[in-house]
Amino acid sequence: MSLEAIFLSTFVMIGQNRQAAFQQIVHLMEVFPVYERLDEALDRREASAC
Structure with a gap:
């Protein structure tokens, strides 16, 4: 060779790794607000149970 x-x-491998890392960051940015809302809802539920 x-x-x-x-x-x-x-x-080429470096470029592919960067693209995969970028896609993972985009995915996390899309998913994080969902988990944040779920966490807030659970906090409200626990507060109302007391």
Whole structure:
């Protein structure tokens, strides 16, 4: 395998990892508000039970 091929494959892998990390961050940003609302609802439920 040539040095050029090694560099190219390395840059491709780095790019894929960045894209996967970006997609994971976007997913967490979409899901976090749902969990935050659920947590608030549970807090209200516990407060009203007391």
